[in-house]
Amino acid sequence: MKYQDPASFRQALEQRLKDRADGDGALLARIRKRVAFDRLLVRLAAVAREQWLLKGGIALDLRLSARARSTKDVDIEWRAEDEALLDILLDAATHDSGDFFVLTIEGTDAPEDRLGGSHRFKVSTSLAGRPFESFVLDVGHRETQEIRSETLRTDDLLTFAGIEPVEVEAIALEVQVAEKLHALTRTYEGGRTSTRTKDLVDIVLISTLSSLDAESLKREIQEVFTSRGTHPVPYSVPSPPPEWDQPFQHLASEVGIPNKVTGGHRAAAALLDPILSGEVPAGTWEPEIQRWEKSG
Known part of the structure:
Protein backbone atom coordinates (compact mmCIF):
# COMPACT_ATOMS: atom_id res chain seq x y z
CA MET A 1 0.00 0.00 0.00
CA ALA A 172 -17.64 -20.70 -17.80
CA LEU A 173 -19.35 -18.45 -20.31
CA GLU A 174 -21.40 -21.37 -21.67
CA VAL A 175 -22.81 -21.88 -18.17
CA GLN A 176 -23.79 -18.22 -17.97
CA VAL A 177 -25.59 -18.41 -21.31
CA ALA A 178 -27.43 -21.54 -20.16
CA GLU A 179 -28.52 -19.85 -16.94
CA LYS A 180 -29.72 -16.79 -18.83
CA LEU A 181 -31.72 -18.95 -21.24
CA HIS A 182 -33.32 -20.66 -18.24
CA ALA A 183 -34.24 -17.35 -16.59
CA LEU A 184 -35.55 -16.04 -19.90
CA THR A 185 -37.91 -18.95 -20.52
CA ARG A 186 -39.21 -19.96 -17.08
CA THR A 187 -42.54 -19.09 -15.46
CA TYR A 188 -42.33 -17.26 -12.15
CA GLU A 189 -44.47 -17.05 -9.02
CA GLY A 190 -48.16 -16.56 -9.76
CA GLY A 191 -47.77 -17.78 -13.34
CA ARG A 192 -45.86 -14.69 -14.44
CA THR A 193 -43.73 -15.04 -17.53
CA SER A 194 -40.19 -13.72 -17.49
CA THR A 195 -39.63 -9.97 -17.28
CA ARG A 196 -35.86 -10.39 -17.36
CA THR A 197 -35.13 -8.23 -20.37
CA LYS A 198 -31.56 -7.94 -19.12
CA ASP A 199 -30.92 -11.62 -19.86
CA LEU A 200 -31.84 -11.16 -23.52
CA VAL A 201 -29.54 -8.13 -23.68
CA ASP A 202 -26.70 -10.12 -22.12
CA ILE A 203 -27.16 -13.05 -24.52
CA VAL A 204 -27.06 -10.68 -27.50
CA LEU A 205 -23.97 -8.93 -26.14
CA ILE A 206 -22.20 -12.25 -25.58
CA SER A 207 -23.10 -13.32 -29.12
CA THR A 208 -21.43 -10.22 -30.56
CA LEU A 209 -18.21 -10.43 -28.54
CA SER A 210 -17.44 -14.01 -27.53
CA SER A 211 -16.73 -17.41 -29.04
CA LEU A 212 -18.63 -20.38 -27.61
CA ASP A 213 -18.31 -24.14 -27.95
CA ALA A 214 -21.45 -25.91 -29.20
CA GLU A 215 -20.97 -29.17 -27.30
CA SER A 216 -20.24 -27.36 -24.04
CA LEU A 217 -23.21 -25.03 -24.48
CA LYS A 218 -25.59 -27.92 -25.18
CA ARG A 219 -24.30 -29.82 -22.14
CA GLU A 220 -24.58 -26.82 -19.83
CA ILE A 221 -28.11 -26.01 -21.00
CA GLN A 222 -29.18 -29.57 -20.22
CA GLU A 223 -27.45 -29.46 -16.83
CA VAL A 224 -29.01 -26.14 -15.79
CA PHE A 225 -32.54 -27.10 -16.83
CA THR A 226 -32.26 -30.55 -15.24
CA SER A 227 -30.85 -29.30 -11.94
CA ARG A 228 -33.44 -26.55 -11.56
CA GLY A 229 -36.36 -28.67 -12.68
CA THR A 230 -38.75 -25.81 -13.41
CA HIS A 231 -39.50 -26.44 -17.09
CA PRO A 232 -38.15 -28.40 -20.05
CA VAL A 233 -35.50 -27.13 -22.43
CA PRO A 234 -37.27 -25.17 -25.19
CA TYR A 235 -36.86 -26.02 -28.85
CA SER A 236 -36.21 -22.38 -29.71
CA VAL A 237 -35.88 -18.97 -28.10
CA PRO A 238 -39.42 -17.62 -27.58
CA SER A 239 -40.36 -14.24 -29.01
CA PRO A 240 -40.33 -11.51 -26.35
CA PRO A 241 -43.64 -9.79 -25.48
CA PRO A 242 -44.34 -6.25 -26.77
CA GLU A 243 -43.89 -4.78 -23.29
CA TRP A 244 -40.18 -5.61 -23.52
CA ASP A 245 -39.64 -3.00 -26.26
CA GLN A 246 -38.87 -0.02 -24.04
CA PRO A 247 -36.73 -1.69 -21.35
CA PHE A 248 -34.78 -3.56 -24.03
CA GLN A 249 -34.13 -0.33 -25.90
CA HIS A 250 -32.83 1.34 -22.74
CA LEU A 251 -30.47 -1.51 -21.78
CA ALA A 252 -29.32 -2.13 -25.35
CA SER A 253 -28.36 1.53 -25.74
CA GLU A 254 -26.27 1.26 -22.56
CA VAL A 255 -24.13 -1.57 -23.95
CA GLY A 256 -23.99 -0.50 -27.59
CA ILE A 257 -26.06 -3.17 -29.35
CA PRO A 258 -28.99 -2.57 -31.76
CA ASN A 259 -31.89 -1.43 -29.63
CA LYS A 260 -34.86 -3.11 -31.29
CA VAL A 261 -36.15 -6.06 -29.28
CA THR A 262 -37.03 -7.91 -32.49
CA GLY A 263 -33.41 -7.63 -33.58
CA GLY A 264 -32.30 -8.81 -30.16
CA HIS A 265 -34.50 -11.86 -30.47
CA ARG A 266 -33.08 -12.65 -33.91
CA ALA A 267 -29.53 -12.44 -32.57
CA ALA A 268 -30.32 -14.67 -29.58
CA ALA A 269 -32.12 -17.14 -31.83
CA ALA A 270 -29.17 -17.26 -34.23
CA LEU A 271 -26.96 -18.26 -31.31
CA LEU A 272 -29.25 -20.64 -29.44
CA ASP A 273 -31.80 -22.16 -31.82
CA PRO A 274 -29.24 -24.33 -33.69
CA ILE A 275 -28.13 -25.73 -30.32
CA LEU A 276 -31.65 -26.27 -28.99
CA SER A 277 -32.81 -27.96 -32.19
CA GLY A 278 -29.70 -30.12 -32.52
CA GLU A 279 -28.86 -28.60 -35.89
CA VAL A 280 -25.31 -27.88 -34.67
CA PRO A 281 -24.08 -30.73 -32.45
CA ALA A 282 -20.46 -29.57 -32.54
CA GLY A 283 -18.72 -26.41 -33.61
CA THR A 284 -17.70 -22.90 -32.63
CA TRP A 285 -19.74 -19.72 -32.48
CA GLU A 286 -18.01 -17.01 -34.49
CA PRO A 287 -19.11 -13.60 -33.16
CA GLU A 288 -17.68 -11.64 -36.10
CA ILE A 289 -19.99 -13.36 -38.57
CA GLN A 290 -22.78 -14.22 -36.12
CA ARG A 291 -23.06 -17.89 -36.94
CA TRP A 292 -21.92 -21.36 -35.94
CA GLU A 293 -19.04 -22.97 -37.78
CA LYS A 294 -19.70 -26.70 -37.61
CA SER A 295 -16.93 -29.16 -36.89
CA GLY A 296 -16.63 -32.87 -37.56
Whole structure:
Protein backbone atom coordinates (compact mmCIF):
# COMPACT_ATOMS: atom_id res chain seq x y z
CA MET A 1 0.00 0.00 0.00
CA LYS A 2 1.45 3.32 -1.12
CA TYR A 3 -0.55 5.45 1.32
CA GLN A 4 0.12 5.64 5.05
CA ASP A 5 -3.38 6.33 6.34
CA PRO A 6 -7.01 5.77 5.27
CA ALA A 7 -7.83 9.46 4.81
CA SER A 8 -5.05 10.17 2.32
CA PHE A 9 -5.85 6.97 0.43
CA ARG A 10 -9.53 7.88 0.19
CA GLN A 11 -8.73 11.38 -1.04
CA ALA A 12 -6.45 10.00 -3.74
CA LEU A 13 -8.94 7.28 -4.69
CA GLU A 14 -11.88 9.66 -5.02
CA GLN A 15 -9.85 11.97 -7.23
CA ARG A 16 -8.58 9.09 -9.36
CA LEU A 17 -12.12 7.78 -9.91
CA LYS A 18 -13.42 11.25 -10.82
CA ASP A 19 -10.60 11.70 -13.31
CA ARG A 20 -11.34 8.32 -14.84
CA ALA A 21 -15.06 9.11 -15.14
CA ASP A 22 -14.27 12.47 -16.78
CA GLY A 23 -17.54 14.09 -15.75
CA ASP A 24 -19.73 11.05 -16.54
CA GLY A 25 -21.83 10.58 -13.40
CA ALA A 26 -23.11 7.16 -14.44
CA LEU A 27 -19.59 5.93 -15.12
CA LEU A 28 -18.39 7.28 -11.77
CA ALA A 29 -21.14 5.38 -9.96
CA ARG A 30 -20.25 2.25 -11.90
CA ILE A 31 -16.54 2.29 -11.15
CA ARG A 32 -17.15 3.07 -7.47
CA LYS A 33 -19.23 -0.12 -7.35
CA ARG A 34 -16.43 -1.97 -9.10
CA VAL A 35 -13.99 -0.93 -6.38
CA ALA A 36 -16.38 -2.16 -3.69
CA PHE A 37 -17.00 -5.44 -5.55
CA ASP A 38 -13.26 -5.90 -5.91
CA ARG A 39 -12.67 -5.45 -2.19
CA LEU A 40 -15.16 -8.21 -1.40
CA LEU A 41 -13.72 -10.55 -4.02
CA VAL A 42 -10.14 -10.15 -2.80
CA ARG A 43 -11.27 -11.08 0.71
CA LEU A 44 -13.28 -14.09 -0.43
CA ALA A 45 -10.30 -15.23 -2.49
CA ALA A 46 -8.05 -14.92 0.54
CA VAL A 47 -10.19 -16.95 2.96
CA ALA A 48 -12.02 -19.43 0.70
CA ARG A 49 -10.56 -19.44 -2.81
CA GLU A 50 -11.65 -22.99 -3.69
CA GLN A 51 -15.18 -22.75 -2.30
CA TRP A 52 -16.98 -20.37 -4.65
CA LEU A 53 -17.30 -19.29 -8.26
CA LEU A 54 -18.17 -15.86 -9.57
CA LYS A 55 -21.23 -15.59 -11.81
CA GLY A 56 -23.86 -13.08 -12.93
CA GLY A 57 -23.39 -9.52 -14.11
CA ILE A 58 -20.07 -8.93 -12.39
CA ALA A 59 -18.54 -11.93 -14.20
CA LEU A 60 -19.72 -10.49 -17.51
CA ASP A 61 -18.38 -7.11 -16.47
CA LEU A 62 -14.91 -8.56 -15.95
CA ARG A 63 -15.07 -10.41 -19.27
CA LEU A 64 -16.50 -7.64 -21.43
CA SER A 65 -15.31 -4.53 -19.53
CA ALA A 66 -17.03 -1.30 -20.59
CA ARG A 67 -19.36 -3.13 -22.99
CA ALA A 68 -21.11 -5.07 -20.23
CA ARG A 69 -24.37 -3.95 -18.67
CA SER A 70 -23.85 -2.17 -15.36
CA THR A 71 -24.68 -4.28 -12.32
CA LYS A 72 -25.48 -3.42 -8.72
CA ASP A 73 -24.81 -6.76 -7.07
CA VAL A 74 -22.42 -9.68 -6.85
CA ASP A 75 -23.51 -13.26 -7.55
CA ILE A 76 -21.47 -16.26 -6.52
CA GLU A 77 -21.99 -20.02 -6.75
CA TRP A 78 -21.19 -21.69 -3.44
CA ARG A 79 -19.29 -24.98 -3.52
CA ALA A 80 -18.95 -25.61 0.22
CA GLU A 81 -21.61 -26.86 2.63
CA ASP A 82 -24.28 -24.29 3.49
CA GLU A 83 -23.43 -24.63 7.18
CA ALA A 84 -20.01 -23.09 6.53
CA LEU A 85 -21.33 -20.11 4.57
CA LEU A 86 -21.93 -17.65 7.41
CA ASP A 87 -18.61 -18.40 9.08
CA ILE A 88 -16.68 -17.93 5.85
CA LEU A 89 -18.48 -14.68 5.03
CA LEU A 90 -17.66 -13.42 8.51
CA ASP A 91 -14.02 -14.40 8.00
CA ALA A 92 -14.02 -12.55 4.68
CA ALA A 93 -15.53 -9.40 6.18
CA THR A 94 -12.94 -9.27 8.96
CA HIS A 95 -9.95 -10.26 6.82
CA ASP A 96 -7.28 -7.56 6.66
CA SER A 97 -6.39 -7.05 3.00
CA GLY A 98 -4.14 -4.08 3.69
CA ASP A 99 -6.39 -1.67 1.77
CA PHE A 100 -7.93 0.36 4.64
CA PHE A 101 -11.46 -0.72 3.61
CA VAL A 102 -13.84 -2.01 6.27
CA LEU A 103 -16.57 -4.46 5.20
CA THR A 104 -19.73 -5.58 6.96
CA ILE A 105 -21.90 -8.41 5.66
CA GLU A 106 -25.46 -8.80 6.96
CA GLY A 107 -28.25 -11.24 6.13
CA THR A 108 -31.53 -10.01 4.67
CA ASP A 109 -35.14 -11.12 5.03
CA ALA A 110 -35.47 -12.01 1.34
CA PRO A 111 -36.96 -15.54 1.16
CA GLU A 112 -34.87 -18.16 -0.62
CA ASP A 113 -37.75 -19.32 -2.82
CA ARG A 114 -38.02 -15.83 -4.31
CA LEU A 115 -34.30 -15.90 -5.09
CA GLY A 116 -34.16 -19.28 -6.79
CA GLY A 117 -32.75 -20.86 -3.64
CA SER A 118 -30.04 -18.24 -3.13
CA HIS A 119 -29.11 -16.57 0.14
CA ARG A 120 -29.09 -12.76 0.01
CA PHE A 121 -26.77 -10.51 1.99
CA LYS A 122 -26.13 -6.79 2.18
CA VAL A 123 -22.48 -5.79 1.92
CA SER A 124 -21.43 -2.35 3.14
CA THR A 125 -17.99 -0.87 2.59
CA SER A 126 -16.47 2.09 4.38
CA LEU A 127 -13.17 3.89 4.08
CA ALA A 128 -11.58 6.41 6.44
CA GLY A 129 -14.56 6.19 8.77
CA ARG A 130 -17.15 7.08 6.13
CA PRO A 131 -19.47 4.92 3.99
CA PHE A 132 -18.11 4.15 0.52
CA GLU A 133 -20.55 1.84 -1.30
CA SER A 134 -23.05 -0.87 -0.44
CA PHE A 135 -24.44 -3.66 -2.60
CA VAL A 136 -26.25 -6.99 -2.58
CA LEU A 137 -24.45 -10.34 -2.47
CA ASP A 138 -26.48 -13.32 -3.71
CA VAL A 139 -25.05 -16.73 -2.88
CA GLY A 140 -26.45 -19.75 -4.71
CA HIS A 141 -25.65 -23.41 -4.22
CA ARG A 142 -25.36 -25.98 -6.98
CA GLU A 143 -26.01 -29.62 -6.12
CA THR A 144 -23.41 -30.93 -8.53
CA GLN A 145 -19.83 -30.10 -7.68
CA GLU A 146 -18.73 -30.43 -11.30
CA ILE A 147 -19.02 -27.08 -13.02
CA ARG A 148 -16.79 -25.65 -15.71
CA SER A 149 -14.92 -22.54 -14.71
CA GLU A 150 -12.29 -20.15 -15.97
CA THR A 151 -9.97 -17.63 -14.36
CA LEU A 152 -10.82 -13.93 -14.56
CA ARG A 153 -8.81 -10.97 -13.36
CA THR A 154 -10.38 -8.04 -11.55
CA ASP A 155 -9.95 -4.43 -12.65
CA ASP A 156 -6.77 -2.43 -12.08
CA LEU A 157 -8.56 0.45 -10.36
CA LEU A 158 -6.26 0.43 -7.33
CA THR A 159 -2.85 -0.21 -8.87
CA PHE A 160 -2.01 3.48 -8.42
CA ALA A 161 -1.91 2.73 -4.68
CA GLY A 162 0.14 -0.44 -5.04
CA ILE A 163 -2.91 -2.73 -4.76
CA GLU A 164 -2.85 -5.34 -7.52
CA PRO A 165 -5.88 -6.98 -9.15
CA VAL A 166 -6.85 -10.44 -7.96
CA GLU A 167 -7.57 -13.57 -9.99
CA VAL A 168 -10.90 -15.28 -9.30
CA GLU A 169 -12.61 -18.37 -10.68
CA ALA A 170 -15.86 -17.75 -12.56
CA ILE A 171 -18.38 -20.06 -14.13
CA ALA A 172 -17.64 -20.70 -17.80
CA LEU A 173 -19.35 -18.45 -20.31
CA GLU A 174 -21.40 -21.37 -21.67
CA VAL A 175 -22.81 -21.88 -18.17
CA GLN A 176 -23.79 -18.22 -17.97
CA VAL A 177 -25.59 -18.41 -21.31
CA ALA A 178 -27.43 -21.54 -20.16
CA GLU A 179 -28.52 -19.85 -16.94
CA LYS A 180 -29.72 -16.79 -18.83
CA LEU A 181 -31.72 -18.95 -21.24
CA HIS A 182 -33.32 -20.66 -18.24
CA ALA A 183 -34.24 -17.35 -16.59
CA LEU A 184 -35.55 -16.04 -19.90
CA THR A 185 -37.91 -18.95 -20.52
CA ARG A 186 -39.21 -19.96 -17.08
CA THR A 187 -42.54 -19.09 -15.46
CA TYR A 188 -42.33 -17.26 -12.15
CA GLU A 189 -44.47 -17.05 -9.02
CA GLY A 190 -48.16 -16.56 -9.76
CA GLY A 191 -47.77 -17.78 -13.34
CA ARG A 192 -45.86 -14.69 -14.44
CA THR A 193 -43.73 -15.04 -17.53
CA SER A 194 -40.19 -13.72 -17.49
CA THR A 195 -39.63 -9.97 -17.28
CA ARG A 196 -35.86 -10.39 -17.36
CA THR A 197 -35.13 -8.23 -20.37
CA LYS A 198 -31.56 -7.94 -19.12
CA ASP A 199 -30.92 -11.62 -19.86
CA LEU A 200 -31.84 -11.16 -23.52
CA VAL A 201 -29.54 -8.13 -23.68
CA ASP A 202 -26.70 -10.12 -22.12
CA ILE A 203 -27.16 -13.05 -24.52
CA VAL A 204 -27.06 -10.68 -27.50
CA LEU A 205 -23.97 -8.93 -26.14
CA ILE A 206 -22.20 -12.25 -25.58
CA SER A 207 -23.10 -13.32 -29.12
CA THR A 208 -21.43 -10.22 -30.56
CA LEU A 209 -18.21 -10.43 -28.54
CA SER A 210 -17.44 -14.01 -27.53
CA SER A 211 -16.73 -17.41 -29.04
CA LEU A 212 -18.63 -20.38 -27.61
CA ASP A 213 -18.31 -24.14 -27.95
CA ALA A 214 -21.45 -25.91 -29.20
CA GLU A 215 -20.97 -29.17 -27.30
CA SER A 216 -20.24 -27.36 -24.04
CA LEU A 217 -23.21 -25.03 -24.48
CA LYS A 218 -25.59 -27.92 -25.18
CA ARG A 219 -24.30 -29.82 -22.14
CA GLU A 220 -24.58 -26.82 -19.83
CA ILE A 221 -28.11 -26.01 -21.00
CA GLN A 222 -29.18 -29.57 -20.22
CA GLU A 223 -27.45 -29.46 -16.83
CA VAL A 224 -29.01 -26.14 -15.79
CA PHE A 225 -32.54 -27.10 -16.83
CA THR A 226 -32.26 -30.55 -15.24
CA SER A 227 -30.85 -29.30 -11.94
CA ARG A 228 -33.44 -26.55 -11.56
CA GLY A 229 -36.36 -28.67 -12.68
CA THR A 230 -38.75 -25.81 -13.41
CA HIS A 231 -39.50 -26.44 -17.09
CA PRO A 232 -38.15 -28.40 -20.05
CA VAL A 233 -35.50 -27.13 -22.43
CA PRO A 234 -37.27 -25.17 -25.19
CA TYR A 235 -36.86 -26.02 -28.85
CA SER A 236 -36.21 -22.38 -29.71
CA VAL A 237 -35.88 -18.97 -28.10
CA PRO A 238 -39.42 -17.62 -27.58
CA SER A 239 -40.36 -14.24 -29.01
CA PRO A 240 -40.33 -11.51 -26.35
CA PRO A 241 -43.64 -9.79 -25.48
CA PRO A 242 -44.34 -6.25 -26.77
CA GLU A 243 -43.89 -4.78 -23.29
CA TRP A 244 -40.18 -5.61 -23.52
CA ASP A 245 -39.64 -3.00 -26.26
CA GLN A 246 -38.87 -0.02 -24.04
CA PRO A 247 -36.73 -1.69 -21.35
CA PHE A 248 -34.78 -3.56 -24.03
CA GLN A 249 -34.13 -0.33 -25.90
CA HIS A 250 -32.83 1.34 -22.74
CA LEU A 251 -30.47 -1.51 -21.78
CA ALA A 252 -29.32 -2.13 -25.35
CA SER A 253 -28.36 1.53 -25.74
CA GLU A 254 -26.27 1.26 -22.56
CA VAL A 255 -24.13 -1.57 -23.95
CA GLY A 256 -23.99 -0.50 -27.59
CA ILE A 257 -26.06 -3.17 -29.35
CA PRO A 258 -28.99 -2.57 -31.76
CA ASN A 259 -31.89 -1.43 -29.63
CA LYS A 260 -34.86 -3.11 -31.29
CA VAL A 261 -36.15 -6.06 -29.28
CA THR A 262 -37.03 -7.91 -32.49
CA GLY A 263 -33.41 -7.63 -33.58
CA GLY A 264 -32.30 -8.81 -30.16
CA HIS A 265 -34.50 -11.86 -30.47
CA ARG A 266 -33.08 -12.65 -33.91
CA ALA A 267 -29.53 -12.44 -32.57
CA ALA A 268 -30.32 -14.67 -29.58
CA ALA A 269 -32.12 -17.14 -31.83
CA ALA A 270 -29.17 -17.26 -34.23
CA LEU A 271 -26.96 -18.26 -31.31
CA LEU A 272 -29.25 -20.64 -29.44
CA ASP A 273 -31.80 -22.16 -31.82
CA PRO A 274 -29.24 -24.33 -33.69
CA ILE A 275 -28.13 -25.73 -30.32
CA LEU A 276 -31.65 -26.27 -28.99
CA SER A 277 -32.81 -27.96 -32.19
CA GLY A 278 -29.70 -30.12 -32.52
CA GLU A 279 -28.86 -28.60 -35.89
CA VAL A 280 -25.31 -27.88 -34.67
CA PRO A 281 -24.08 -30.73 -32.45
CA ALA A 282 -20.46 -29.57 -32.54
CA GLY A 283 -18.72 -26.41 -33.61
CA THR A 284 -17.70 -22.90 -32.63
CA TRP A 285 -19.74 -19.72 -32.48
CA GLU A 286 -18.01 -17.01 -34.49
CA PRO A 287 -19.11 -13.60 -33.16
CA GLU A 288 -17.68 -11.64 -36.10
CA ILE A 289 -19.99 -13.36 -38.57
CA GLN A 290 -22.78 -14.22 -36.12
CA ARG A 291 -23.06 -17.89 -36.94
CA TRP A 292 -21.92 -21.36 -35.94
CA GLU A 293 -19.04 -22.97 -37.78
CA LYS A 294 -19.70 -26.70 -37.61
CA SER A 295 -16.93 -29.16 -36.89
CA GLY A 296 -16.63 -32.87 -37.56
